[in-house]
Amino acid sequence: MEIQDWKTIGFGYRKTNLNVRCYYKNGEWGELQLSDSEYLNIHMAATSLHYGQEAFEGLKAFKGKDGKVRVFRMDENAKRMQHSSDGILMPHVPIETFKEAVKLAVKKNIEFVPPYGSGASLYIRPLLIGVGPEIGVRPSQEYLFIVFVMPVGPYFPEGFKPTDLLIMRQFDRAAPLGTGKYKVGGNYAASLTAGKKAKAEGYSAVLYLDAREKKYLDECGPANFFGIKNNTYITPKSESILPSITNKSIIQIAEDMGLKVERRQVPVEELETFEEVGACGTAAVISPIKRVYDADEDKEYLYGNEPGTWSTKLYEKLRAIQDGDAPDPYGWVTVIE
Numbered sequence: 001m002e003i004q005d006w007k008t009i010g011f012g013y014r015k016t017n018l019n020v021r022c023y024y025k026n027g028e029w030g031e032l033q034l035s036d037s038e039y040l041n042i043h044m045a046a047t048s049l050h051y052g053q054e055a056f057e058g059l060k061a062f063k064g065k066d067g068k069v070r071v072f073r074m075d076e077n078a079k080r081m082q083h084s085s086d087g088i089l090m091p092h093v094p095i096e097t098f099k100e101a102v103k104l105a106v107k108k109n110i111e112f113v114p115p116y117g118s119g120a121s122l123y124i125r126p127l128l129i130g131v132g133p134e135i136g137v138r139p140s141q142e143y144l145f146i147v148f149v150m151p152v153g154p155y156f157p158e159g160f161k162p163t164d165l166l167i168m169r170q171f172d173r174a175a176p177l178g179t180g181k182y183k184v185g186g187n188y189a190a191s192l193t194a195g196k197k198a199k200a201e202g203y204s205a206v207l208y209l210d211a212r213e214k215k216y217l218d219e220c221g222p223a224n225f226f227g228i229k230n231n232t233y234i235t236p237k238s239e240s241i242l243p244s245i246t247n248k249s250i251i252q253i254a255e256d257m258g259l260k261v262e263r264r265q266v267p268v269e270e271l272e273t274f275e276e277v278g279a280c281g282t283a284a285v286i287s288p289i290k291r292v293y294d295a296d297e298d299k300e301y302l303y304g305n306e307p308g309t310w311s312t313k314l315y316e317k318l319r320a321i322q323d324g325d326a327p328d329p330y331g332w333v334t335v336i337e
């Protein structure tokens with residue numbers, strides 16, 4: 001593909017060569033296996049199908065100017081999948097198994113890693129599902145861990161161009177003591193209606209408020225929220241949001257650039273005071289926001305049509321580390337050998 005085509009590929013499923021699979025049976029994990037099938041043959045009473053016993057991850061690999069392929073922070077994704085597993089009673093995929101599966105999946109599909117400078121990357125999707133049959137609501141005895149990959153463009157098609165977010169109080173994505181902090185499918189099913197409505201009205205995502213009081217900002221669809229003012233990077237602290245690895249990385253970069261960082265409850269009204277606002281995540285990278293519309297209050301918050309100075313600096317530094325253009329003092333990238 002030409003660079004121009006890579007720029008417009010969007011964020012969608014694409015078939016690649018091989019995927020990696022590993023079964024858990026009789027209390028233990030088997031060997032990694034390669035498959036060229038895009039399909040699974042699982043029991044119709046599998047717990048993942050009925051009771052949502054499934055967790056997934058999302059991470060990316062990037063091709064550098066030097067031709068090397070780098071995977072970003074896969075140990076963090078491995079740990080988060082274990083955390084999600086704890087939340088819905090699935091066995092841990094061992095960290096080493098997770099990392100080996102990711103490396104193997106990238107290696108076997110290396111020709112699908114988009115070229116340096118294309119703005120596209122290889123999206124890696126690890127998935128853990130209950131495959132054993134149960135009809136009572138209880139955890140499965142058997143599991144399947146899969147890693148598949150595909151080339152993608154930015155999640156919000158505008159890429160690094162600012163977009164709009166929508167606040168609606170009639171929808172919640174996750175309950176305060178529920179599963180919002182785990183990367184499990186049910187949270188995403190719960191977000192489909194609100195997400196569809198927001199997109200139909202021209203917004204890139206829903207900006208969810210805390211479900212208990214509707215007073216504080218939670219997160220934006222498939223990404224965390226941040227606001228910047230007075231040289232301070234501010235991001236919500238909440239029990240019902242996914243702990244974003246991108247956000248954690250930006251926090252580190254921000255601190256090293258001399259920004260103050262606050263992780264705390266962020267009241268909705270504080271939107272008025274931010275100089276810059278953005279969404280961040282693996283798929284979203286850093287997506288600057290130009291406008292937040294609070295539909296219930298008929299109130300809009302505006303941040304300008306161009307990405308802000310700090311958002312741009314943070315974006316460029318993060319991407320440079322991922323591509324291998326900047327040193328990696330934190331040990332975040334793994335070169336695929």
Ligand code: PLP
Nearest residue numbers: 222223224242244245246281282
């Ligand atoms: N929040 C939600 C709900 C997500 O699905 C994601 C995507 O993974 C994020 C935040 C961002 O997390 P990360 O930066 O680890 O991709």
Ligand code: COI
Nearest residue numbers: 058059222281282283284
């Ligand atoms: C990611 O950023 O990796 C995600 O998982 C977001 C989304 C595609 C669900």
